[in-house]
Every structure is written in C-alpha cells, then in structure tokens.
Amino acid sequence: MTALDSLLALLLLLLAARCVSARSLLQAIVAFIVLGLLLALSWVRLEAPDLALAEAAIGAGLLGVLLLGTWRSLPLGHGNERIPLPWQGLRPALITTGCTVLAVLLTVALHQHPEQAAMSGLAALDQLDAAGVDQPVTAVLLNFRAYDTLLEMGVLLMALIGTLMLDSPLPRDTELPARTMLPATLAQLFLPLILLIGLYLVWAGAYSPGGAFQGGAVLAGAGVLLILTGFGEGDGRDGWVLRALLAGGALVFTLAGLLLIPVTGAFMAYPQGLVTPIMVLIEFSLALSIALSLLLLYTGTPGLRRRGER
Amino acid sequence: MRPDVLPVMLVFLPFLAGLLQFIAGRPAPRLGNVLVGVNLLLVLALIPGVADEGAIVANLGGWSEPLAIHLLADGLALLMLLLTALLAVAVSLYAMAAWRDQHHDALRFWTLWPLLLGSLNALFLSRDLFNIYVTLELVTLAAIPLVLLAGPGKTVDAALRYLLFALLGSLIYLAGVALLYAQAGTLDLALLADALPDSTLAGSLGASLIIVGILIKAAILPFHVWLPAAHGGAPAAVSAILSALVVKAAAYLLLRLWSGPLDPLVTPAAGQLLGALGALAILFGSWQAFRQERLKLVVAYSTVAQLGYMLLFFPMAVTAAWQGAVYHGLAHGLAKGALFLAAGNILLYLGHDRLREMRGIDRPLAVSLLAFGLAGVSIMGLPPSGGFTAKWLLLTASVETGQWWWTITLLLGGLLAAAYVFRVLRLAFLQPPENVPDRPGMVPPPLMAWSATVLAVLAIVLGVVSAPLLELLGSPVGGSE
C-alpha cells in the first residue's frame, strides 16, 4: 500500500504548499481544512483511528469553522498576501534553504530506528489491566498520564478565559436562516443522532476508539450546528452552573488528586475496585467541559442562550 | 506528613484556588493572598527535606518507572520555587491594591494568577519531557490573558505576537520531544540520558529542536522580538511576573535539560554558540534598554539582556558557572520584579512613563525610587547583592576555564546596565520644574510601594545569604566538575 501512502503524502505536501502560498486567505484556509481531513485519513491508515476522529472533529472541523468565521469578520481583502518565492530576494532564499535542510534532516531522523522498542509504551500495554479501561490510549490519558490531561484542561480553560476577555464574538449570520427553513429542519432531524454519537464516543472510549475528547468535540459540533441554524446563540452573561461545568473537567482531576491521597497513599491513584467508576465519571465530566469550552471558544461569549431569549 | 505530599500540593492547591475563583465569579483577593501565603509555607517546608536527601520525588498515579509521571523537587527546582513563592507574595499584595476598584479586571487577575502560579510550580517540578510541553503552554496561555489586562485595545498586538512565537516555540520543542522519544522510548528526564543511544542524528536533531524551542520561549536574542512590547505593555504586576518568572522558567528548563538528559548529546561547540547568543543578548539588550524613551520598555529590554547571563553557563559548564547562572536567575527575578512594580508606581503617579518628562518625582515616590535603586544595584551586579554574587561566580568560572571572552562580556554588561539604571535614577535627583503641573495620577498606596521595596531588599539580601542557597543547589547533575 505504499502507493496510496505516497499519494497521500504528496497530496498533504501539495495542500500544505497551497495553504502557505495561496494569495487569498480564504483559499489558504480551505486548503488547511482539506489537509486536516486528509491527515485524518492517513492516520486511519496508521492504526490511529481515534486520533483521526479527533483531528477530523477538532483539528479540521471545529478549527475550520473558527477559521472561516474569523475570515468573515475581517475586512474585505484582509490577509490576502503573496509571499515571496524562494528566489525573490536573499531572505526567502535563506529561509527556504534552512527549511529544506530541516525537512531533510527530519526525514532522515524519522527513519532512524533504535534497537529496542519504546519502554514506556511497552509498560503501558503491560499494565493495561490495572488501568480500569481496555483502550490503551484512554488508559494513558486518564490514568497513566492523567496529570498531562489535567494540565491540558487547564490550557483549554485559560484559552477560553483569554478569548472571553477579548470580547470579540464571531459575527452571527442573521439572514440565511430566515430565507429557508431547510437547515433548521435538518438540524432538528440530525441533532438526536449527533448527540447519540457524541455520548457513544465518550462511553466507547473505554474499550474502543473514541473517548472524552472525540465525544466532546462531536457534542460541541452539535452546539455549533444549533447556533448556525438559529436555535441558540452566544450570551453576554454567564452563570455559575455553566462556569462549574466548564471548570469541571479540571476540577474533578484536581479533587481526585487531592482527596484520594489519604485513601490510596499515592497521588492521582485510584483505589482498586473503584477505578472503573472513577474513570467513567472523569470521562463524562471531561467530555462536558471540553464540549462547552469548544463551543464557547466558537461563540466567543461567556454564556449561551436559546435564540430570542433574554 | 510525608514529604512528597508537598510537591503535589504545590501544583494542585493553586489550581484548586484558580478554579474555585473561576466558578465563584466575583473577585476574592483574600483567597489569592491566602493561597500565595500557603504556597510560600509549602516551599519553605520543602527545604529541610531537600537539604537532607538532595531531592524529593513524588510519583503521580503510583505506576512503575518508565511509565509513571514524577514530580521532582531538587535543589534547582526548590530555588526556583522559592523565587516564585516570594515573588508571588509581593505581587499579590501589590495586585490587591492595584485592582481594588476594578471588579472585572480583579476577577480575571485572581482567576488567572493562581492558575499561572500552579503552572509555574508544575513546570519547575516537572521531570517529564511532555509534562514540560504542557506546562509551557499552560504558562503561556495564562500569561497572555494577563497581558491583556492592561486593556485589550492597547495590548492586543503585543499579545498576538507573543502568542505566535510561544506557540511556534512549543511546537518546535514538541518536535524535539518526538524525536527523542523515538530514540529513547521514554519521556522521563531521569531515564532519558541512559536510554538515549549514542550520537544519532535523530538524537542530536531532537536536542537541537528542544533547545531552539525553549530559546524562543525564553526570548533569547534572535527570538526576543516578542518580549519588549508584551512585558512593557502589561500591567505592572503582570510585567513583574512575566519578566521575573515566565521567561525565567524557560531559561530554567534549558539549564535543567542541558545538564541532565541532554548531557550526552550536547557538544562544547553548541555550548559556545549558546554562550555567544547570551553575550549578544547582554550587549544588545542593554544597549536597547539604554536607548528606550519609555521606562517600562527600559526595564523590558533589561530583561532581554539579563536572560543572556543565564546562558553563559553552557560554554563553561563548571560548577561555579552553574551556580552563577542559577543565582543570576534568582537575583534577576527578585530585582526585576521590584523594578517593574516600582515602574508601575511611577506610571500610576505620572500617568505616563516617558523618561524625558519625568521630574520632581522624588518626594511622592521616594519608596518606589528606593526600590528601583536597590534593585538596580543587583541588576548592575554591584555588591552586595544577588546580582553581584552571580556575576562573581560567573567571572570565576570564566577565569577557571580560561575563557576570557566571557569575562569581558560580563564586565561590559555590568557597565551597560549601570548606564540604563542610572539614566532612570538620575531622574530622582533632577531639580523639579518651577511650576509643577497638576498630576493626573495618584500617589501609589503604601502597599504598592513597599511590596516593590521588599523585593528589592530581598535581591540585596540574596548577596549575603548565598552560602546556604548555593549548598542547596549543588553542582550540575551531569556536568563536568
């Protein structure tokens, strides 16, 4: 299947080059989104379907919506630029040389294989039984390296706080839904399905591809759809329940880390027997936090409300 | 109580406080101040354990070696934690007074600041390459919104530039981590050095990427472009945190990784290159600081210069240089904190920070100017101060290794620092103008003036108590004696 790999690789590179060199910002963004989808495809081929899901949902999907929305909020023609070609001046030539050398070195480095296999990875697969979940990636994320995930939730929360401080929500489209009822009807039709898939992904994360991140992203996607079809919108006010849900993912980790110290004697370790329930609790609170955070990152507002509500 | 609870608390308690503040939705400066107090106590409680055993290790999750995540509090980490804790107390007191009447900004500050504090603690305690990546991002993403507190309209350009560079830096770092993981199969700093095969291209490239990524985050000379506007534009309390701790954290990582896991990969030539970058940063940054017309930019460029000193460890790589570099980090942290807080007071009083128009500020701002002067002593590396101790250690290291070019750099750097520090201090002595116009600002409350002074005094005291601190620090883990 090297031929297909080669084709994918070629397409990825071409799209990347297009993304950098397109004069129109819109085209660059579109190239980037397509690249994300192709990347997800290549990850499926590399035995990483859950990552492909995440990339498609978050990296290409949600980020794509955000990119397009931002592009729309910029003045006309903003961000259109022609970057100099490698031979147009000394600086581009130097940068091109440097980047090419880097790429070649990286290629060589990525082909160097050490003699023994990665010991952390082996250990992770080895101790999977004790982790409370069957899916290795979920085990790493929520148990073996749960600390990373806690910190990551912090990153998400702080990006959100920063975004809200800027008070620049995405522009809302007021005209389209008025012209046609079709998208709204469709949303009503699909919404249960999307919610189901999202929750399923969260639940399934324990034993098959999926997990809090993918599920959360899908749930956020449902929210985006609701907003796009005019059922909901961003709100300038927030409430403590919403904030608690937003902070919930990180809070559960923090509390689990602190409160269970006397019980287990170790930090962020979960008592035998309770591992699975705790994992499930963490998964769902994480998914909820992620979904809401991503949704608010999209609206750029501190709260949410139904359309027309005050 | 087991000693390894302490590092865990240092990370989790600030997070908890930040999250609670976020949920609460109205500013609770008291909570923040209690937190920084507890944080300081926790760090102090760590000292005896580290002094006795050399390091305290906490295992997160209780898993076995190659998989588990550990928090490591050794001498180096402890000193940085101590710096952070001291600065946190002063900055929190300052911030309590500074944002007393601004509900919105106070809420944001008291949410982000504990989270940033926890992130910094997490970064200093980290013993894992990927944890470091996440904490670096955490620190950045907490820092940039704090910059925006000065008013998004004014600081958005600086914040965006900061974000772009920080993001690129951390992804370059991550690329390096990927390559190292591919070779070593572990992310644990303690295991990495042994697990890395000798001199493969992947290993060297990975190490280089990691170093370059951190250099961007640390704003070392060719990558310094994002720093002055961000540090100069942020509110005083935030500038103090950014300059004293956030960029310092990146420089700290460089020291930690270089003398630990990357030790088998680094070459003397690379050390000389980093040293050269440091020297350039010292000379260029000081010169730029001297040329600035606005006070906060002077101080910001001074940070560019002062970070260069920490890079002088790499070419010399002896114990004295190690101690000097770390000590410089501490001294600069305290002194720079004091400088920014004092500059903030001047800005508050005058309503601007243009150097040319500053006159007659000596009486109302006497305490702040005292802080500026004392901190300036340490920045210039004059005795008795932490800055001098650091300079002395670096100088002896350069003599010891026979690398005289660093000696010259150090002495020249001190003189240039004197040039920009005295350019500000002389304002205090200028005759006031005949008719003093009405001041738009206000005289800073005592809490704001004294928190700066306390930091400055600590920077001076650092020069007197160096023996126990240096003993705590020890020598570089993998470095040559």
Next chain:
Amino acid sequence: MTGIEPLAVAAAGLMGIGLYGFCLCRHAVRRLLSINLFGNGVFLALILIARRLPDGPDPVPHAMVLTGIVIAVSATAFGLALVRRQARTRGDDET
C-alpha cells in the same frame, strides 16, 4: 526497515513548510495556519513513531497527539479571537 516511508517525508515536509510560512507570512491568521501546519507535521511524526512497537500501536505518543491537538486548537482559537479583536481595534481607529 527498508526504503523511504512516504508519510515520514510528509511529516518532515509539513514541518518545513510550516516553518517557511511562519517566517515569510505577515498576516497573523496565516502565521497561525503555518504554525498549525508545523504542528500537524509533528503529530504525524508522533503517530509514525507510535507504530514501532511490535504488538499494537504505542499509546503514549497517541496520547501526546491527542493532548497536542486540543492544546493547539485552543491556543489557535485564542489567537483567532485576538485577530478579530485586532481588526476591530484597527477599524475603530480608522473611523
């Protein structure tokens, strides 16, 4: 392992192109795109690295990628909000 792995070339190429774009583009959104290209290259490389385990893919790099994606996206979203705010501030200045 014999021959060249095309996706490894793609990973390296994405990083190279991303860096190139970051250095040469002026507009912030383009720079964010370039950074994300670079990031995608890193993630692809990590996934390739994860395949080196004999029995099943290595979950540790996978977890790193997942964490990395979320971090990159949230930071980018924040960056985009900054861009919008910047455009608004400039617009206010002009009028």
Next chain:
Amino acid sequence: MSGLYQAMPLWVLLSSLLAAAVILALGEDHPRLRIGINLAAALLKLVLVGVMLLGVRAGHEFLLRVPLMPGIDLVLHADALSMLFISLSALLWLATTIYAIAYLEDSPNRARFFGFFSLCVAATMGIATAGNLFTFFLFYEMLTLSTWPLVVHRGTEKAMRAGRGYLWYTLGGSAVLLLGIVLLHGLAGSQDFVAGGTLEHLVDSHPLALTGIFLLLIGGMGVKAALAPVHGWLPTAMVAPAPVSALLHAVAVVKAGAFGIVRVVYDVYGINLMQDLGLAQLLAIMASITIIYGSLRAIWQTDLKRRLAYSTVSQVSYIALGIALANPLASIGGLVHLVHQGLMKITLFFCAGCYAETHGIHAIEDLDGIGRRMPWTTAMFTLGALGMIGLPPLAGFISKWYLGLGAVAAGQFWVVGVLLASTVLNAIYFLPILHRVWFRPPRDEQTEGLAEAAPGLLGPTLFAGFAALAAGLFAGFDWSPLAWVELLVEREYSP
C-alpha cells in the same frame, strides 16, 4: 562578651549604617531628630574607634569572619593600618557632619543628603576594616554608589554632568579592579590581607600574571585615588556642596583609593615581591608624574575649589609614592600623609565652603582682601595652604621630610627632585592666594567690615585647622599620627 568585643569593626560599621537607614526612613519631617541621630552616631563611632585604638595599640587584632560564598568569606579585620584610616575618617566625619548641618540649613532634600552621607562613611569604615580583597571590593562599590547621590545632590545640569563623569570613571575603575580580583582569586584562591603579602610562592611560576593583576588592581584603585591619567572626575565633581568635597577629598573617596593601593602593596603582594617584579619603580614613576601634573594643572585654575581639587590629585600621590619607594622611612612619609593631607585638605575645603556660603565667592580673583572680613577662616586657610606647601613645622613638612629621607635611603635621588619641584609648584599656586586674601584691598568697597562665617561652619573649620597644625607641631608625641605610623611601619617591615 569577648565576641562582642571581637566584632568591634562591625559595630563601627553599623553605627553609621543604621544611622543612614534611620535618616533615610525619617524623611524630611523631623529635622531635629535627624540631626540628633546624626551627631549621636558620629560621637558613638568616635567612642567605639577610641576603644579599638586602645585595643590595637595593645597588640590586639579584631577579626570577624562570615562565610559568604563557598570559599569566600566576608572578613572584617582591624589592624594598625585600618585604625589609621578609621580614626581619620571618624574624626573628620564628626567635623564634616556639623559643618554640613550648618551649610545645608534650609536647603531641600536634607534627609536624602545626610542619609547617603552616613552611608558613605559606613562604606569607608568597611573599606578600612576589610580583611580581604573581596570584602574590600564590596565596600568600595558601596562607596561609589553612596557618593553619587551626593555629587548630584544639587540636581542642576552641571551636577548631573559631574555625576555622570564620576560614575563612568569609578564604575569603569571598579570593573578593572573586579577583573584583577577575580584573576587573582583564580590564581591564588581567596587570601586574607597579611602583612608582607601572600603571593611570594607564585613569583616563579606566574610572574607575568602577577604583574598584570597588579596593574589591574592599581589601575582600578587609581581611579578613586585620582592617579593621572584617570583623575578627570575629581575636578568636575567640585560642583557638589562643600561638605561633599570634603568627603570626597579628605574623608572617604580619594583616601579609599589610596588606602587600597597601600593594602595591595603591603598586604597582598608585599614589598619584596613588588620589588622583585619591578613594580615598585613603576608605581613610583606613576605617582611622581601625577604629583607634578596635578600641581601644574592647579596653577591655571581660576576657581578656588577646582584649584584645590587639582592640588588633591597631586598630594594624594605622595602616599603612593611613599610606599612605592619600599623603604621604611619613605613608607612613614607616605602613610602619615594619608592623615596629614586629609586634615589639611579638609581645612582648605571647609574654608572654601565658608567663602562660598557666606559671601558667595567661588573664583579666586574675588578673594581679594577677604582676610579682613573673615580673619579666622582665612587664618585657617593660610595654615592649610602653608602646610600643603610643606613649611616646617607644619604637617606637610613632616610627610615630605620622611619621603625625602626615604628616597635618599633607597638611593632614588630623582624623587628628591620631584619633591622639590612639587613644593615649588605648591608655592606657586597657593602663595598668590595668600597674597590676595591678606594684602589686596577688597574689590568692592561697600563690603567692608567683619563678616565671619556662621559658627556651625567656622567651628569645624577651626577644629580641622588646629588638628592639622597639631599633627605637625606635636608629631613627636606618643599618640600623634606620626608615632602611629612608625609603629605600623615597624610591624610591616619587621617580620
């Protein structure tokens, strides 16, 4: 109790350091309290110094050691040489403080002034009692920093320029000095000051390095000691108020430089080593050049304080010259000049200050006939000037006499020539002033009548003048500076 006694250098140091802190903290609001604290601290210090003098005289050496960094200690140590400098500074500090209180009456920012003033003296105490080069440098820099606010005290453009010059010279000098200290530390480790030096064992292996380091050390200290060609800051710094000039020229700064040179020559390198390396001759030549050059420049100055400043450039180098001759007699001459020059020069600057403060006279040509209006001040000025010229039996004569004897004993006859030439030049720039003040009629006829300086100014002036006189007249007595120096030199040369 013995611990407290052993720590005497620290108490002396703290007596002015704490005073400085309290004064700075008090601010402008409590002038009386401030003056009280200031004087009390000065008196306390004098008492403490007296106690120490007795101790050192009896052969006791005070030593206090605090580890600072691994391998480096902060050492405070009082030996005979320290006491020479300490006593001078403590005595003159009291005089200068009283003078300054009167001089700056009702001027702004007095708390700041007196705070830094006290800090300056604290630093001087530290320099005098420093027990190794590291400690010496520490206080040396503290002196630099605490003097700068005094130089720019007036806040005028001119003062700022003088301050900038002062800073560049002294900080540049410190950098050079620091380099020397670090290199020496690398070569020999941290060494306490020991009479006769500690570097003899290195002379065979590292002669060049030792020479280079010596030049760096002397070069660095030479800036404060105003050795030509790095003397430029001293004349410009005379824009500062008169008490500051007194401090710079007599009590602290210039003396600190000269004292440092003495320390390096005696207690780091040792006289023998210096001669072996051929450095003694070099130092002697440098000092001689400065002596002649300073005197020559003084002749052309029309501003009184400027002329006095160049006179200092010239006179301070006597000290360096004395020790460079490496001969007991010359050493006595040089060291005793440390005290004598201080007493005489402070008298002269006090007088200059009295003229400026009482009648606003700065230029020499305005001094015509001032002797009739301010007889006491002018008498003191005359005493000081004649002493500087070296008229027997005044203090300056004693110094020059021993220097000359030493030069002859060392076989360096050209030095006698230098001394003679300097004396002639001194006469050329001082005698016309004396002629003006006593024998010329006042320019402005309306300003007849007695108008002496305020008592707060005149008192210290008289005190300093008579002290200078006494130092010369009673040089043979047991507790005179000369006797003390003889004791000191005996200790240096005997082991």
Next chain:
Amino acid sequence: MTTFLACGLILAGVGFYLAGTVGLLRFPDVYSRLHALTKADNTGLGLLALGVALLAGSPRLALLIALVWLVAIIAASVACHLIAGYALQVGECGDEDDR
C-alpha cells in the same frame, strides 16, 4: 461473482465522481457547477457505497454503510441548497478568489 459486481459498482461510482469533478472545473457559474457536482457525486457515492457494502459481507456493516450514505446525501443536498441560496442572495460574485 460478488467481488466482480462490487468492483464494477465501485468503478462506476468513480466514473460518476470523475464526471462531477470535471463539471466542477469546467462549468462557468455557481449554479451549473452545483448541478454537476451534487447530482454526479451523490450517484457516485451511492454506487461506491453499494460496492463496498457488497464487499463487507456482513449485514451489520452494510446497514451502517447505508446509514452513512443516507446522512451524506442529506448533508450534501442541504449544503448545495445553502450555497445556491447564498449565491442568489449576494449575487454572482464570480470565481475569483479575492474577497
């Protein structure tokens, strides 16, 4: 036999896709492009899905594929509708890439 049939279906699907893409590239305005794209691609997708379902060999998978096909054509139709509506609303802004 099934395999042959499946391959035939897949090839036919690819053919429709090709036609749709050519239409997208060659037709002059938004409406005709959409016309080519949606019709041809939806048919292509259907054929493709049918082929793959035959190859999958399990009814469960076949059902899932059918679901995917259904969702995909609904999404495509709605997207087409929206694009066409938008084009009608703002007017034909041409195919130039600058906005």
